[in-house]
Amino acid sequence: MPELPEIICRAREMNEALVGRTVRSIEALQPKCLNVPVEKFREGLTGAKLLGVTHRGKWLFVETSRGHLLINMGMGGEILLVPQDGLPEKWRVRFDLDGDETLTINFWWFGNTHFVAPGELGEHEMTAKLGPNALDLSSEEFAQRLTGRRGRIKSFLLDQSKIAGIGNAYVHDILFAAKLHPLRTIPTLEAADIERLYGAIRTELQRSIDAGGAWYEVGLNGGRGGFTADDLVIGYREGKPCPECGTTIEKIKTGSTSGFICPTCQVPP
DNA sequence: CAAGGTGTTGTCCA
DNA sequence: ATGGACAACACCTT
Numbered sequence: 001m002p003e004l005p006e007i008i009c010r011a012r013e014m015n016e017a018l019v020g021r022t023v024r025s026i027e028a029l030q031p032k033c034l035n036v037p038v039e040k041f042r043e044g045l046t047g048a049k050l051l052g053v054t055h056r057g058k059w060l061f062v063e064t065s066r067g068h069l070l071i072n073m074g075m076g077g078e079i080l081l082v083p084q085d086g087l088p089e090k091w092r093v094r095f096d097l098d099g100d101e102t103l104t105i106n107f108w109w110f111g112n113t114h115f116v117a118p119g120e121l122g123e124h125e126m127t128a129k130l131g132p133n134a135l136d137l138s139s140e141e142f143a144q145r146l147t148g149r150r151g152r153i154k155s156f157l158l159d160q161s162k163i164a165g166i167g168n169a170y171v172h173d174i175l176f177a178a179k180l181h182p183l184r185t186i187p188t189l190e191a192a193d194i195e196r197l198y199g200a201i202r203t204e205l206q207r208s209i210d211a212g213g214a215w216y217e218v219g220l221n222g223g224r225g226g227f228t229a230d231d232l233v234i235g236y237r238e239g240k241p242c243p244e245c246g247t248t249i250e251k252i253k254t255g256s257t258s259g260f261i262c263p264t265c266q267v268p269p
Numbered sequence: 270c271a272a273g274g275t276g277t278t279g280t281c282c283a
Numbered sequence: 284a285t286g287g288a289c290a291a292c293a294c295c296t297t
Contacts, residue, residue, distance in 0.1 A: 002277095032291080058277075072277075072278080073277085074276085074291095075275070075276050075277050075294095076276060076277090076293090077293095108294060109276095109292075109294080110277050110278070110291060111277085112278090126278080148284095150284070150285070151285055151286075152286090155285080160277090167276060168276060168277090169276055214276095217276095255286065255287070256286085256287065256288075257275090257276095271297100273295105273296090273297080274294105274295085274297095275294090275296105278290105278291090279290090279291095280289085281287105281288090281290105282286105282287085282288085283286090
């Protein structure tokens with residue numbers, strides 16, 4: 001559930017706190033979240049110097065002197081920087097750093113911590129297929145990526161190979177801000193619809209970035225983001241009035257996920 | 270206290 | 284190309 005705003009904030013924090021540090025030792029309690037055997041993972045990154053942290057979609061890219069550490073937090077969890085004698089109760093992978101601190105990674109479901117050897121980033125399939133970051137493309141590129149598609153607009157926004165970084169938490173407010181129903185199909189969109197949608201993506205994600213990300217995720221020091229449930233306009237507000245027109249907000253099925261809409265502002269297809 | 274829902278991603282199948 | 288079901292087995296709400 002960390003989506004682009006949380007990943008951007010996490011990358012920023014990690015750059016401030018981790019660059020220049022060296023990995024002394026590694027423990028991995030859950031081999032299933034790795035892409036290589038535990039021994040290979042430990043050998044690969046032990047002794048590595050951390051050089052910088054970037055992001056692509058919901059993935060964090062930690063560049064090191066010995067290759068990349070790629071992290072995907074799945075449906076939520078914590079990356080914490082703690083003293084070595086103050087480990088959190090739960091962690092799945094742990095990097096002991098110089099300076100008696102430890103970077104612990106925990107996710108409560110479906111996370112990944114992958115090792116990619118130097119020069120082999122292009123062979124990492126899970127990240128190689130990602131589309132451009134949702135905030136890193138122009139409105140022309142966005143429109144171009146929509147042309148020829150036939151599916152529903154919400155499916156497109158959530159498809160990480162088309163555009164990377166939007167998940168099922170922010171997509172409700174993005175679609176509401178663009179006045180588009182999630183089940184609208186792409187061929188029915190006018191140029192003005194696409195332009196509004198492009199603007200809505202930027203505005204809605206930026207609102208959360210400015211607040212430090214969502215309240216349900218924590219940073220390296222355990223502090224929560226400042227973007228709270230009250231900042232959501234329509235997502236998860238089933239039964240409450242639409243702030244634009246007062247119509248009761250509905251929860252609907254949108255494929256295998258659920259969606260939240262104002263049935264007046266977002267006319268069904 | 271047990272059941273059901275959930276922010277992610279990949280794969281398989283229609 | 285598109286959508287749905289499902290699997291990965293944690294945590295919270297009902």
